[in-house]
Amino acid sequence: MDPRVPGWSPSLACRLADAVRPILRGYYRQGLLIHGKSDQSPVTRADRECEAALRSILSREVPDHGIIGEEQGSEKSEADYVWIIDPLDGTRAFVSGKPQFGCLIALAHKGLPIVGVIDMPILEERWVGVLGVGTTLNGAPQRTRHAVELSEALMGCTSLEMFSEPDSKATFEKIRQQVRDCNFGGDCYNYGVLASGFLDIVVETSLKPWDYAALVPIILAAGGAITDWQGQPLSLESKGDVVASSDAALHRKVLPFLQ
Amino acid sequence: MDPRVPGWSPSLACRLADAVRPILRGYYRQGLLIHGKSDQSPVTRADRECEAALRSILSREVPDHGIIGEEQGSEKSEADYVWIIDPLDGTRAFVSGKPQFGCLIALAHKGLPIVGVIDMPILEERWVGVLGVGTTLNGAPQRTRHAVELSEALMGCTSLEMFSEPDSKATFEKIRQQVRDCNFGGDCYNYGVLASGFLDIVVETSLKPWDYAALVPIILAAGGAITDWQGQPLSLESKGDVVASSDAALHRKVLPFLQ
Numbered sequence: 001m002d003p004r005v006p007g008w009s010p011s012l013a014c015r016l017a018d019a020v021r022p023i024l025r026g027y028y029r030q031g032l033l034i035h036g037k038s039d040q041s042p043v044t045r046a047d048r049e050c051e052a053a054l055r056s057i058l059s060r061e062v063p064d065h066g067i068i069g070e071e072q073g074s075e076k077s078e079a080d081y082v083w084i085i086d087p088l089d090g091t092r093a094f095v096s097g098k099p100q101f102g103c104l105i106a107l108a109h110k111g112l113p114i115v116g117v118i119d120m121p122i123l124e125e126r127w128v129g130v131l132g133v134g135t136t137l138n139g140a141p142q143r144t145r146h147a148v149e150l151s152e153a154l155m156g157c158t159s160l161e162m163f164s165e166p167d168s169k170a171t172f173e174k175i176r177q178q179v180r181d182c183n184f185g186g187d188c189y190n191y192g193v194l195a196s197g198f199l200d201i202v203v204e205t206s207l208k209p210w211d212y213a214a215l216v217p218i219i220l221a222a223g224g225a226i227t228d229w230q231g232q233p234l235s236l237e238s239k240g241d242v243v244a245s246s247d248a249a250l251h252r253k254v255l256p257f258l259q
Numbered sequence: 260m261d262p263r264v265p266g267w268s269p270s271l272a273c274r275l276a277d278a279v280r281p282i283l284r285g286y287y288r289q290g291l292l293i294h295g296k297s298d299q300s301p302v303t304r305a306d307r308e309c310e311a312a313l314r315s316i317l318s319r320e321v322p323d324h325g326i327i328g329e330e331q332g333s334e335k336s337e338a339d340y341v342w343i344i345d346p347l348d349g350t351r352a353f354v355s356g357k358p359q360f361g362c363l364i365a366l367a368h369k370g371l372p373i374v375g376v377i378d379m380p381i382l383e384e385r386w387v388g389v390l391g392v393g394t395t396l397n398g399a400p401q402r403t404r405h406a407v408e409l410s411e412a413l414m415g416c417t418s419l420e421m422f423s424e425p426d427s428k429a430t431f432e433k434i435r436q437q438v439r440d441c442n443f444g445g446d447c448y449n450y451g452v453l454a455s456g457f458l459d460i461v462v463e464t465s466l467k468p469w470d471y472a473a474l475v476p477i478i479l480a481a482g483g484a485i486t487d488w489q490g491q492p493l494s495l496e497s498k499g500d501v502v503a504s505s506d507a508a509l510h511r512k513v514l515p516f517l518q
Contacts, residue, residue, distance in 0.1 A: 029457065092442035096413055097457030099382065100359060100444075123358065123382075154355055159443050160419055183351035184418050185359075185444020198288065198356030 002132030004109040006081070010130050013105050016057055017119035017126060020050045020087050020103040024121040029097045043088070043095060047071050050087030050103070058083055065107075068236070070210050077236075082108045084236070086210035090187035099123050102188045106213035111235040116214035118192045127192045129218030135195050144224040144246035145197040150253045153200035153246075155182040156190035162206045168241075171229075172203060175257040191215040191244060195222035200246045201254055205229075207240040219244050225251035229258040261391035263368040265340070269389050272364050275316060276378035276385060279309045279346050279362040283380040288356045302347070302354060306330050309346030309362070317342055324366075327495070329469050336495075341367045343495070345469035349446035358382050361447045365472035370494040375473035377451045386451045388477030394454050403483040403505035404456040409512045412459035412505075414441040415449035421465045427500075430488075431462060434516040450474040450503060454481035459505045460513055464488075466499040478503050484510035488517040 001007065027046040051071045058067055066082035067075045076082075083106065088094060090101030099122035107115040118127040127142070129135040135142045155176065163169035176182050179201060186193075188211075190202045195218050212226075216234050219226040225248050227233055229241040243258060245251035260266065286305040310330045317326055325341035326334045335341070342365065347353060349360030358381035366374040377386040386401070388394040394401045414435065422428035435441050438460060445452075447470075449461045454477050471485075475493050478485040484507050486492055488500040502517060504510035 029455070092440065095440075095457070096415060096442055096449075097452040097455060098359070098442075098445065098448065100357070156355060181351065181354075183355055183357075183444070185442070186357065189357065190355075193356040196288070196356060198354070 001130070002114060004112075005114050005130055005132065009107050009115050010128055012061060013107060013115050013117045014126070014128060016054050016085070016105050017103055017117050019053045019057060021119060021121040023050050023053065024088065024094075024101075024103065028094065028099075028122060043091060047088050051085065054085050054087065054105075068209060070208065080110055082236070084108060084113070084210050084213040086214075089211060090189070093185070093187065100186060100189050102192075104188055104210060104214040106217070108213060108236060111237065113213040113216040113234070116217040118188050118214060118218060120189065120192070125192065127195055127218050129195070129221040131217045131221055133221060135218050135222035137192070137196055142196045142222050144195060144219070144222050145200060146223065146247050148200045148246055148250055150178050150250065151180060153179045153250065154198075155179045155201040155203065156186050156194070156199045157182060157184055157203055158187050158190070159184060162204060164206070168205050171258055175201075175203060175254060178257065188215065191219060194224060194244055194246060195219055197246070200250060202242070202244045203254075203258070205241045207242050209236045209238075212238070212240070212242050215242075215244065223247060227251070227255075229255070231255045260389070261373060263371075264373050264389060264391065268366050268374050269387055271320060272366060272374050272376045273385070273387060275313050275344070275364050276362055276376050278312045278316060280378060280380040282309050282312065283347065283353075283360070283362065287353065287381060302350060306347050310344065313344050313346065313364075327468060329467065339369055341495070343367060343372070343469050343472040345473075348470060349448070352444070352446065359445060359448050363447055363469060363473040365476070367472060367495060370496065372472040372475040372493070375476040377447050377473060377477060379448065379451070384451065386454055386477050388454070388480040390476045390480055392480060394477050394481035396451070396455055401455045401481050403454060403478070403481050404459060405482065405506050407459045407505055407509055409437050409509065410439060412438045412509065413457075414438045414460040414462065415445050415453070415458045416441060416443055416462055417446050417449070418443060421463060423465070427464050430517055434460075434462060434513060437516065447474065450478060453483060453503055453505060454478055456505070459509060461501070461503045462513075462517070464500045466501050468495045468497075471497070471499070471501050474501075474503065482506060486510070486514075488514075490514045
């Protein structure tokens, strides 16, 4: 185990995901879910209920750790250990009654994500990545696909809409022309299936730390590569351009298209 | 029951889906699945194995019915009753290890789809629509959402890529600007969740009869509307432009944008 990873931290990350799962399952497909309409919308309520549950566990068990979350902002974000949480990634799927949404939980040490969880409450799938240890899916070790040629690679991306600047869209299209195929949708799930060897590349932009922090240990510990578009490791300070590849050799072939 | 619906036909449609489910489950996430690479690719094998199983049941139980399928073409397609089958809709999801793919089975009478099944082998969800009777999800009656304003509607679409002609893309963008939100991905699943009241509009183009035939009874019998972009009922002769709405009033508001 990497000395920066507290021994009990993967288990705490899983208990956090355990707390969120029943809350999201309870709201799923229960009547009209309109996102962002008002602070009283069921999605906002689900999101806040989850985040409150997570913060309550963290403040009780690791009161000196920091927390960064989408809904309720940052606390002690200068601490050595910071939890980065997104209880509901894939809101569009959630409101449409589709199960491809997840809960993201990460622990960072001095800005570097070292433990990550992607938990899919409806699909009952949980990826756990621990830097220097490995990545599991429901407890079974996972490895990315290796030695895939760029022209044979399968790419995933949540939506073309995230490439709202003309430059970033052109960049995306350039790389899309190099790969075998690209499928859309997926949010955090794309990174889970990449860790398990079913996708080779994910290219996205405009992500926030709570969107990508959990993905970093999951991809790295499964044998993949994940950086910003300049090839720099992702930290909590990154700009939000993310590229993940199934191995370092493929990553080196992808990066030039993104620069 | 509509007199055109043979009483035993919904049950036969379900038995067909029962035959496909274990085959697709057996291939799911089993090693490298590259689509279209060669006739020997696992996806092609899975597809053919499913279609052969379906054709074998149909030729034994209803030898005078016609069959239209993607892989093995048409037989007796001039018969009064014709089965339209697509064992694997959502190939991109399937090859990427994502569970949002389904098996589509329809029975048409003189060109009009009267029974439809969307079966999701991994999600273990099955929508069955019987014209004049109703739509169920795993046996529970389903209804579309009603009286949704266009500006509040949630839209789904598998991929912007299907709008390959500039005209059709512009058409899609026009309607997208009218609705509350649009999410991508989904294939046949979008129509299932629309029948269950979680999506309001699906707009697609370039579909084949095996892509849309099963959707027609499912949407109609759940209280929704589904036509081509001109507002004409979908038949096996349709051009493949499809629009589905959660009710007739919403459909009337959507159609002018498509013409």
